Amino acid sequence: MKICKGRWALRRPLLGVGAATAVFLAATVVGAGSAGASTTGVTKHQITIGATVPLTGPAAPGYSEIAPAMDAVFKWINGHGGVYGRKIKYIYLDDKYNPKTTATLTRKLVLTDHIFADVGSLGTPTDLAIQKYLHSEKVPHLFIESGCNCWSTSKYPDETGWEPPYTVTGKILGYYIKKHFKGKKIGELYQDTEFGQDVMKGINMEVPASDVVGKQTYDVTTLAGAMTSQMSALKAAGAQVVVLATIPAATALAMLPAAAIGFTPQYVIDNVGADPPTVGPLLSSFTTAATHTKTAAAAATGLMNGVITNLYQPPESTASNAWVKVEKKILQKYTHTLWVKHGLDGNTEYGVALAYTFVQALHAAGKNLTRTSLMKAIDTKAKSFKTPGLVPLKYAKTVHYGYEGDEIVQFTSSAGTYTTPSGTWPGTKVLSPVYTSTVGNGPVKAYHGKEPSVPKALRKTA
Amino acid sequence: MTGASPRPGADTPTTGAVRRARLRSLPSTIRLPRQPLVRHLILFVLGAGFFYLVTVNVSAYNDYQIGEIAVYAVVLGGLSLLTGHNGQFSLGHGAFMIIGAYTLALLQLHAHVGLVGELVLASLIAALAGIVVGVPAARLNAPYLAGVTLMLALGLPQLSAKYGSVFGGEQGLTTTPPIAPGSVSSEEWLAWIEILCALVVIVLLANLVRSRFGRAFRAVRDDEVAAAISGIHVARTKVLAFAVSAGCAGLGGALLVLSTGVVNVGEFPLSLSIALLAAMVLGGASSLVGIWWGAIALVYMPTWSTSLSQHLSLGTSAAAYLSDTFFGAILIIAMLVAPTGIQGGLRWIGRQSWRALAGSVPRPATAGPSLAPSSGERDGAHENATDTTSQDLPNLGDRERRQR
Numbered sequence: 102m103k104i105c106k107g108r109w110a111l112r113r114p115l116l117g118v119g120a121a122t123a124v125f126l127a128a129t130v131v132g133a134g135s136a137g138a139s140t141t142g143v144t145k146h147q148i149t150i151g152a153t154v155p156l157t158g159p160a161a162p163g164y165s166e167i168a169p170a171m172d173a174v175f176k177w178i179n180g181h182g183g184v185y186g187r188k189i190k191y192i193y194l195d196d197k198y199n200p201k202t203t204a205t206l207t208r209k210l211v212l213t214d215h216i217f218a219d220v221g222s223l224g225t226p227t228d229l230a231i232q233k234y235l236h237s238e239k240v241p242h243l244f245i246e247s248g249c250n251c252w253s254t255s256k257y258p259d260e261t262g263w264e265p266p267y268t269v270t271g272k273i274l275g276y277y278i279k280k281h282f283k284g285k286k287i288g289e290l291y292q293d294t295e296f297g298q299d300v301m302k303g304i305n306m307e308v309p310a311s312d313v314v315g316k317q318t319y320d321v322t323t324l325a326g327a328m329t330s331q332m333s334a335l336k337a338a339g340a341q342v343v344v345l346a347t348i349p350a351a352t353a354l355a356m357l358p359a360a361a362i363g364f365t366p367q368y369v370i371d372n373v374g375a376d377p378p379t380v381g382p383l384l385s386s387f388t389t390a391a392t393h394t395k396t397a398a399a400a401a402t403g404l405m406n407g408v409i410t411n412l413y414q415p416p417e418s419t420a421s422n423a424w425v426k427v428e429k430k431i432l433q434k435y436t437h438t439l440w441v442k443h444g445l446d447g448n449t450e451y452g453v454a455l456a457y458t459f460v461q462a463l464h465a466a467g468k469n470l471t472r473t474s475l476m477k478a479i480d481t482k483a484k485s486f487k488t489p490g491l492v493p494l495k496y497a498k499t500v501h502y503g504y505e506g507d508e509i510v511q512f513t514s515s516a517g518t519y520t521t522p523s524g525t526w527p528g529t530k531v532l533s534p535v536y537t538s539t540v541g542n543g544p545v546k547a548y549h550g551k552e553p554s555v556p557k558a559l560r561k562t563a
Numbered sequence: 564m565t566g567a568s569p570r571p572g573a574d575t576p577t578t579g580a581v582r583r584a585r586l587r588s589l590p591s592t593i594r595l596p597r598q599p600l601v602r603h604l605i606l607f608v609l610g611a612g613f614f615y616l617v618t619v620n621v622s623a624y625n626d627y628q629i630g631e632i633a634v635y636a637v638v639l640g641g642l643s644l645l646t647g648h649n650g651q652f653s654l655g656h657g658a659f660m661i662i663g664a665y666t667l668a669l670l671q672l673h674a675h676v677g678l679v680g681e682l683v684l685a686s687l688i689a690a691l692a693g694i695v696v697g698v699p700a701a702r703l704n705a706p707y708l709a710g711v712t713l714m715l716a717l718g719l720p721q722l723s724a725k726y727g728s729v730f731g732g733e734q735g736l737t738t739t740p741p742i743a744p745g746s747v748s749s750e751e752w753l754a755w756i757e758i759l760c761a762l763v764v765i766v767l768l769a770n771l772v773r774s775r776f777g778r779a780f781r782a783v784r785d786d787e788v789a790a791a792i793s794g795i796h797v798a799r800t801k802v803l804a805f806a807v808s809a810g811c812a813g814l815g816g817a818l819l820v821l822s823t824g825v826v827n828v829g830e831f832p833l834s835l836s837i838a839l840l841a842a843m844v845l846g847g848a849s850s851l852v853g854i855w856w857g858a859i860a861l862v863y864m865p866t867w868s869t870s871l872s873q874h875l876s877l878g879t880s881a882a883a884y885l886s887d888t889f890f891g892a893i894l895i896i897a898m899l900v901a902p903t904g905i906q907g908g909l910r911w912i913g914r915q916s917w918r919a920l921a922g923s924v925p926r927p928a929t930a931g932p933s934l935a936p937s938s939g940e941r942d943g944a945h946e947n948a949t950d951t952t953s954q955d956l957p958n959l960g961d962r963e964r965r966q967r
Contacts, residue, residue: 195869200735201830202865204823205631212624212750229734230825237749251734293724294733320721 140471141240142217146183148463148470149190151210153203153231154223154246156195163349163379163448164223166439167246168193170452171221173435174460180435181562184463185470192216198223200230207231211238218243218475220459221263221452225249225295232257241472243462243479244455244503248373250299250540253501259476261496263455263503265413266540267296267371270507271303271346273536274369274411276545277509278342279307281532286314288340288366290331290355292347293318300346300371307545314338324351327358327387336364343367347374353383356404357391368408375410376447377512377526378417385524406514406527411507414454414489415552416529417445418519423555424489428453444521454489457559458503461486487553491535506537506548599773603766614758623750627822628862630754633761634818635858639843640761640768640851641811646840647849648772649804650784651700652709655716656812657836661828663689663813664820665723668736678741682760682817689813690806697805701798716836720828735827738820757818764811769851771807780804834887841894847904856905864890 142149154168155161168191175189183189192214196203203222210216211234219235222228223246235242236257244263245252248270252262278287287308291297297318305313315338317331332355335343343359343366345352352374359365374380384405385398392398415422425445432440432449443449463470465478465486483496492506509532516528535548596602614633618626638656645651663685670681696715700708723730730736743752771777779800782790787797820826842861847853868886901908 199829199832200825200827201819201823204825205627208627208750209624212622212627226733226735226825226827226829229737229827230823230830233737233824249734320724 140217141215143187143470146187147190148184148187149192149214149216150218150220150459151192151194151207151214151216152220152222153194153196153206153210153227154221155198156193158195158197158199160198160224162383163376163446164246166443166446166448167223167452167455168221169436169439170432170449171456173431173439174453174456176435177431177562178460184460185468187470189460189463191220193221196227198227200226203227204230204234207234211235211240216240217470218472220244221246221455223247225251228252232260236260239472241476244458246451246455248299249295251295253499253540255499258501259472261479261501261503263458264451265504265507266502267299267346268303268306268540269502269505269538270371270411271300272306272538272545273303273507273509274300274344274371275304275307276536276538277409277533278304278344278369279309282342282367285312285341285367286339287312288315288317288335288338288343289313290317290319290328290335290343290345290347292321292351294321296348296373297346301344304344304346306542314340319347319351319355321348321351324354326354327361328355329358329362331355332359332364333362335359335366336362340366342369345370345374347371349374349376349379350383352380353387357384357387357401360401360404370408370410372411372413372447372507375408375512377405377408378443378446378521378523379448381405381526382523402524402526405512407511409509409511409532412510412529413491413504413507414450415491416510416531417447417450418517418526418529420519423560425450427555427559428489442522444523446521446523450489458486458488458494461488487556489553491552492537492548493550493553502540505539506535508535509533599770603769607762607766610762611758614762615755618751618754618758623748626748626750626754630750630757630822631819631862632855632858633754633757634815634822635839635842635861636761636854637757637764637818638812638815638839639846639854639857640765641808641815642839642843643846643849643851643854644768644772644780644811645804645808646843647847648777648784649780649801651801651804652706652840653712653805653808653836654709654840655712655714655836656808656839657831657833658712658715658719659689659692659809659812660816660819660835661719661831662692662809663816664826664831665730665736666813667817667820668738668826669729671739672736678756682814685817686810686814689816690810692813693806693809694802696809697802698798700805701801713833713836716833720831723828731827733827733829735825735829737825738823740821740824753822757822760814760818764814765851765854768807768811772851776800776803838890841890845894845897845904847906850904850906853904853906860890860893 152168152171154164156165156168172191172193175191178184179188192210194206194210196206203224207219207222210219218241219231220243222231222242225247228242228245228247229249229251232242236259239259242257242260244261246263248264248267249262250266250268252260252266254260289301289304291301301316315335317328317334319328319331328351336359345355345368347355347370352370356368381402384401388398388401389395415424417425417428419425428450429445431453432445439449462475462479462483465482466475467478479496480498483494486494488494490504490506491508492504494503495505496503511530511532512527513530514527516530518525518528520526536545537548538545596605614629618629621629638660642653642656645653666685666688667681670676670684676684696711700711703711723735724732740749740753741756743749772780779790779795782793782795783797783800790800791797816831820830823830838861842857843854844857845860846855846857865886868889871889872885897905897908901911903911
């Protein structure tokens with residue numbers, strides 16, 4: 102597999118470093134990181150960054166695509182002279198979504214690989230396990246792949262989230278439901294962890310409590326079978342709109358038994374578990390496993406038709422979008438194996454956009470790159486970064502969330518179809534303007550600014 | 564071969580027996596006093612010196628990994644006592660690690676008892692939980708006990724989600740690692756604390772298994788009825804073994820989250836409990852030296868298997884299971900080649916090479932029943948008993964005797 106070889110090749114030179122050098126470097130790395138003649142992980146020709154992501158294990162499906170997609174962007178940058186002449190070396194290690202492993206591997210990245218920054222590590226419990234350590238080693242902990250409401254804190258000024266916080270997403274979904282499904286009976290099904298709870302917190306800040314007829318949960322650690330009892334309960338309560346805050350597998354395990362009992366509500370699904378190329382194959386494989394018929398499997402993927410969700414990046418199905426065009430080109434050229442297997446789906450798009458955010462931050466930090474100059478660039482110049490997000494990045498001295506804006510869309514075959522290596526999916530119809538909000542009690546507001554355009558350099562070279 | 568016999572008269576029963584006893588004990592007890600306490604303290608000092616030299620000479624990341632090895636040695640030591648010496652199986656030692664881990668985190672948040680106090684209390688509370696589980700478990704036979712502990716490992720993590728306000732839910736609680744003094748790096752300092760704990764625990768366990776309690780543990784393991792007739796309170800002995808073992812797991816869990824900086828249930832998946840059991844058997848179920856091999860395997864196996872899967876260019880779905888498969892395969896090979904684990908295998912190799920070097924060791928051709936290998940082992944070396952292969956899993960019986 103090309104990706105694996107690439108990773109190995111990256112790590113090879115490190116093995117070549119003699120043990121004595123390693124000891125010496127390890128001794129000097131402690132306390133390093135302050136601005137000075139040399140910044141850890143930065144040389145005249147190279148910037149070394151790292152991350153821990155699930156490449157194997159239960160969290161890997163979908164999420165394992167993100168880091169290789171990021172690496173494609175860095176390869177593209179490196180192929181065009183790097184950033185101020187420095188090439189980006191990205192070391193991503195497999196933590197299997199186990200926080201203990203995350204902690205160990207992050208020490209490897211910091212102590213042995215001498216990374217400049219931790220960029221794009223995935224998961225709430227996993228990243229919480231390393232935030233204190235990275236802070237104590239003065240290693241920036243950037244663009245964490247989690248929507249936890251916990252990444253913007255004065256305690257860790259060198260830590261930033263990237264995607265919209267779950268509560269902001271919840272509020273925007275709730276605002277749309279309140280506006281467009283007035284008086285309808287709302288049922289809720291959510292994962293009983295911070296993710297599901299925080300999304301529902303946002304939804305329930307907007308939707309009148311009297312409209313909510315049922316609240317169901319599932320336990321992600323024992324997620325195995327169809328959620329027949331939960332969906333039956335929502336059906337019995339007469340829910341007309343069912344809101345899901347679920348991971349992709351749970352989305353499938355909720356929709357399938359509902360269809361089997363003839364329950365066809367309007368689904369409103371949080372972005373985390375709504376990407377058709379990710380959920381669709383799960384719907385069909387679960388159906389195949391249960392019924393062993395291909396027609397039933399094909400029908401099951403049709404359940405995605407009509408689903409309403411939120412997006413903070415341009416829909417990957419909109420082929421005419423300038424960002425989508427560039428993203429496809431980069432993936433196709435710089436990580437061909439990934440492209441052949443997944444194409445542009447929610448995960449690879451996420452990876453490209455996140456990596457490009459980091460590239461923008463490097464440019465903004467200037468020629469004299471230090472950890473301080475990078476954080477300063479993010480805190481003061483992020484609003485002018487050109488990224489695929491529908492709203493500009495929100496970063497400021499006291500705000501370390503990336504995007505705080507979503508638009509509401511519906512997957513519907515009336516908007517055409519789009520095809521990825523995993524199948525053909527309903528197109529995307531935009532239902533609302535882009536809304537923004539904040540984690541706290543702030544209102545949901547329509548955003549009237551323009552979507553950031555694709556920088557000329559990117560359009561030309563990708 | 565007999566011609567190589569160095570002294571005349573070596574064939575007389577007395578001298579032969581003495582020589583055999585010396586031969587047996589040579590690989591591990593060469594020129595060490597036979598008093599268990601003195602011997603263990605000497606080994607403690609030697610071990611501490613060895614680890615000190617290693618930790619100051621390797622990189623900070625290697626220090627961190629050595630610390631992890633020490634942590635697993637603590638847990639495996641307890642498990643070895645439970646399974647190797649007392650014949651009880653636990654599939655849920657991860658649960659006791661969770662108890663120790665959360666105890667430490669809660670103490671750091673709400674009480675200020677100092678690091679030693681936190682570690683001791685974490686260990687004690689886990690031991691208490693061990694008693695609670697152990698009392699009903701004392702009535703159960705091995706497979707049922709394994710079932711009970713399995714349920715514990717599955718069920719306990721749910722509590723952290725259920726009582727999120729106390730245990731911090733999925734995110735868990737943060738812990739504060741000890742501050743390293745002076746110029747010592749934090750990894751080195753942490754590794755020293757973990758190594759010290761491991762050595763203390765292992766000396767205590769080594770003394771315990773050579774005391775009358777240890778003999779009671781083994782008597783119960785070998786034959787409960789016989790043990791009861793000999794005046795041993797079977798249930799009490801089993802509960803004691805369970806409590807000590809759980810206490811070790813609790814201490815291990817506390818040390819683990821001390822180095823991670825955060826405690827949440829994601830760190831203790833069910834697979835950890837299973838891996839612990841496998842590592843314990845791999846090292847040598849009843850050997851307190853062998854557990855270090857198991858601990859090394861636990862720390863390095865994932866790294867090795869990742870490198871292997873990259874070399875073989877395996878897809879991610881195959882790579883996901885490679886670590887477990889690798890572990891399982893090594894376990895099977897180890898059990899075929901050395902049924903008493905790595906340590907037992909090494910001892911066997913040591914004895915064979917010693918034999919080859921020192922010339923022939925006449926098997927007790929004229930020996931009566933009392934000199935048969937197994938009974939000879941038990942009669943000949945009381946305090947050395949746990950070091951010998953006869954102490955291993957009972958069902959390894961014949962095969963293992965032939966090995967000797």
